[in-house]
Amino acid sequence: MFPRFLLFLTSTGEMERRTTLTPLESFFSLHTGILLLAIAVALVLNVPSSATMPSHTAGQSSVGHPLLGPLATACAFIAIISYNTKSVGSLGLLVSIGAAIVSLWGFWVLVFQGTSRHSKKTGTDKHTSRFCLATRRCFLQKKEWRKQQGSKSR
Incomplete structure (x- = not known):
């Protein structure tokens, strides 16, 4: 300038x-x-225009940087x-x-940003769950997680 x-x-x-x-x-x-x-x-x-900041509810999507x-x-x-x-x-x-x-x-x-969906049951990303099931290691981890969830609910 x-x-x-x-x-x-x-x-x-x-x-x-x-x-x-x-x-x-x-x-x-x-x-x-x-x-x-x-x-x-x-x-x-x-920059916020009011003195109080609005609280974010759980249903609102998170805004990026x-x-x-x-x-x-x-x-x-x-x-x-x-x-x-x-x-x-x-x-x-x-x-x-x-x-x-x-x-x-x-x-x-x-x-x-914020487009991934996570399973409530396993916590894994639903967009990559098919890939995860194709590998043996992920299958064993999921089996172990289900076993732990079954022992907790009893």
Whole structure:
């Protein structure tokens, strides 16, 4: 937002007075600004407006981390911008790949958070129960658990 301040911070002596940022400094300041903007948006949207916090009931689904959505979106934006930046050479591609991985992981967590269903009887995840039954070890663990549950109920 204010490149003169960045120029002041990067100057090392009186003789060296630059008027523009280098492409690398400009690249990193842009991406740092995008991440700081995402954190600011997340803080503004998630600060409670009332003095008392509402209590969560057992029936409500748990909400993910408040920074997850804005940071995943910011990383997607950074991946697109850095992919199209040619002034920093291959660093733009490396930052683009890293930011894209973080963004995809964040969107994956946003889409699939809280979707697993757990069995009340065994406590196992119902989406993976078929795989668990296919292995001998899981079968023996389930048999042992049923034996323990039977001795507790008597």
